[in-house]
Amino acid sequence: MKNKAILQICSTCNSAAVKQNPERLATECPEGEKLLGAVQSAVKADxxxxxxxxxxxxxxxxxxxxxxxxxxxxxxxxxxxxGELDSSADRVDDLVAFAKSYVEAEDGLPQWRERPQHIRKNTIARLHPFPSEFSNDS
Incomplete structure (x- = not known):
């Protein structure tokens, strides 16, 4: 049985181009918020x-x-x-494909070669599963 997964998207992230232009930073919707909306739509359609x-x-x-x-x-x-994501169709497709393979993998570890190249090259961290129980025994 598949466990539900959570995809957290930093909605405050901005692209480098926006960060370098204070006027754009003050007026534009953050790139992370755009990514969030694009991914929500793509997942809803899948x-x-x-x-x-x-x-x-x-x-x-x-x-x-x-x-x-x-x-x-x-x-x-x-x-x-x-990291290194944006709201472009290519990055959204990469992220959705990776999320799909993650959900399908029993341990959440899709085969490295099966992950979209952009995801492989921009994985910041892979953390081991959180222990389901803690023991206070010494």
């Missing part, structure tokens, strides 16, 4: 993911030099932090 992937907005994931940043996590699965 019958394999709709209901299996929860999309959440996150505020600043502290990886501003690698923005836009997302985290993908689920109970008893590896967790990923991926």
């Amino acid at each position: 019958a394999d993911l709709d209901g299996q992937l929860v999309i959440q907005a996150a505020r600043c994931m502290s990886s501003c030099k690698r923005s836009c940043v997302v985290a993908l996590l689920a109970k008893d699965k590896y967790q990923f932090v991926v």
Whole structure:
């Protein structure tokens, strides 16, 4: 049985071009917010993911030099932090494909070669599954 997964998207991330122009920074919608909307639409349209992937907005994931940043996590699965994303169709497709393979992988570890190239090259961290139980025994 597949566990539902959570995709957290930093909604405050901005692209390098926007960061370098203070006027744009003050007036434009953050790139992370655009990515969030684009991914929500893509997941809703994907019958394999709709209901299996929860999309959440996150505020600043502290990886501003690698923005836009997302985290993908689920109970008893590896967790990923991926950066260098944007709201372009290619990046949204990459992210949705990766999320789909993540949901389908029992341990949340899709085969490396099966991950979209952009995801492979821009994975910031892969964290081991969080222990489901803690023991206070010494």
